[in-house]
Amino acid sequence: MSFDKGGKTYEKFLYSKTSLVVLIIMIFFSGKAVLNLYEKEQSTSETLEVVTNEFNKIQDRKEFLESKLKSLATPKGIEMEIRDMFNVAKEGERVMVVVEKTSNDEDINVNEKKGIWQKIKNIFTRD
Secondary structure (H helix, E strand, O other): OOOOOHHHHHHHHHHHHHHHHHHHHHHHHHHHHHHHHHHHHHHHHHHHHOOOHHHHHHHHHHHHHHHHHHHHHHHOOOOOOOHHOOOOOOOOOOOOOOOOOOHHHHHHHHHHHOOOHHHHHHHHHHO
């Protein structure tokens, strides 16, 4: 295979150190651009996930409010809402209030169960 003078010059340039350096620089910047695109894609995916979750929460809230609105369109729904908001009952109904036991209630019950000698002893001792 014979090369003319122009072909040999092209071949010399192609295999020279200069062309190798230019090629390495081009690969470096291309790789950097690909890496930046990958990072942007990851960020966009995370943002999409957050926005999708928020959208789903808003959709659920919308459905809840629409069902609440439909129930308020009926007299029974209005009555139930009033009962929930104001803790009221109709005439003739009874209301039961459940109170959770607190630590103070337990102390009172323990003091009531103590015998007379224990109460006298408590007068002379400090807690």
